[in-house]
Amino acid sequence: QAKNAxxxxxxxxxxxxxxxxxxxxNIVNQLHQAISNNEFSLAYQPVxxxxxxxxxxxxxxxxxxxxxxxxxxxxxxxxxxxxxxQIIEIGNWVLxxxxxxxxxxxxxxxxxxxxxxxVSSQQLKxxxxxxxxxxxxxxxxxxxxxxxxxxxxxxxxxxxQNSVTTLYELGELGTRLLLDDFGTGYxxxxxxxxxxxDVLKIDKSFMPANTTIASTxxxxxxxxxxxxxxxxxxxxxxxxxxxxxxxxxxxxxLFQKPVPPHEFDIFKRFD
Ligand code: C2E
Ligand code: MG
Ligand code: MG
Ligand code: MG
Numbered sequence: 001q002a003k004n005a006x007x008x009x010x011x012x013x014x015x016x017x018x019x020x021x022x023x024x025x026n027i028v029n030q031l032h033q034a035i036s037n038n039e040f041s042l043a044y045q046p047v048x049x050x051x052x053x054x055x056x057x058x059x060x061x062x063x064x065x066x067x068x069x070x071x072x073x074x075x076x077x078x079x080x081x082x083x084x085x086q087i088i089e090i091g092n093w094v095l096x097x098x099x100x101x102x103x104x105x106x107x108x109x110x111x112x113x114x115x116x117x118x119v120s121s122q123q124l125k126x127x128x129x130x131x132x133x134x135x136x137x138x139x140x141x142x143x144x145x146x147x148x149x150x151x152x153x154x155x156x157x158x159x160x161q162n163s164v165t166t167l168y169e170l171g172e173l174g175t176r177l178l179l180d181d182f183g184t185g186y187x188x189x190x191x192x193x194x195x196x197x198d199v200l201k202i203d204k205s206f207m208p209a210n211t212t213i214a215s216t217x218x219x220x221x222x223x224x225x226x227x228x229x230x231x232x233x234x235x236x237x238x239x240x241x242x243x244x245x246x247x248x249x250x251x252x253x254l255f256q257k258p259v260p261p262h263e264f265d266i267f268k269r270f271d
Pocket of ligand 2: 059118150
């Protein structure tokens with residue numbers, strides 16, 4: 001009896017694992033045609049200055065609806081694309097698309113609008129990544145400070161010399177570096193000391209923010225002369241609380257969910 005139960009459990013486990021592997025493989029296969037089939041788009045979420053509610057920029061977030069009309073979230077397909085190597089091509093598509101949109105908004109008068117682009121650790125390893133960005137800035141004649149590069153704390157590989165070099169090259173170029181999902185990874189303090197990050201993004205898992213952790217991160221950021229963006233602001237209370245802690249910027253559903261560019265109001269003031 002006991003032996004049988006163990007066997008059944010084992011089979012259930014195998015079934016689950018193979019189901020997961022199948023889904024993974026399907027996604028890898030479907031990603032091959034995603035760019036040429038026009039299945040990707042970018043959604044934009046406003047970055048709000050908490051003191052006055054002004055929109056100061058946006059974050060570009062990748063969206064995918066596959067050929068079966070199924071929507072798959074970036075939290076699922078980005079790690080798969082990172083493992084398969086497809087993230088490089090996808091990342092280049094994102095860069096081009098985000099630059100194009102940033103240019104459109106700048107030409108529409110939002111001359112200080114800063115566009116934040118999420119970049120994977122695989123992209124940072126490319127020794128030509130900074131040059132690629134420099135070329136895009138020239139091509140679209142955009143000032144470097146209008147492009148923010150977001151790198152998640154978990155993805156930084158300090159042992160990879162190319163990645164570290166890329167970070168410094170980006171800093172020299174003048175694009176701002178944002179440390180994303182701050183507080184969820186390891187060795188965060190040494191990153192802050194040793195790497196050229198300009199902005200900390202407090203991870204949304206620390207919201208609603210009336211906790212010691214959130215206020216400690218904000219105080220530390222101020223101490224280190226870094227700007228702070230709080231992610232995941234969902235309530236007015238949370239907004240007020242962060243504003244009182246002098247957290248400079250925020251994003252969240254309270255203001256707006258990520259939306260397609262035609263629904264985005266670059267001059268919107270949230271108050
Ligand atoms: P992230 O960069 O930390 O982006 C923030 C995520 O929080 C987004 O999820 C956003 O839709 C969500 N969010 C925003 N406001 C709120 C809120 O008030 N409450 C809650 N609960 N969530 C909120 P999304 O779009 O599903 O993206 C997930 C992650 O996928 C991103 O996390 C980022 O790490 C990655 N990602 C998205 N687009 C790209 C991309 O173009 N390239 C790369 N490498 N990664 C990307
Ligand atoms: Mg981000
Ligand atoms: Mg984040
Ligand atoms: Mg995240």
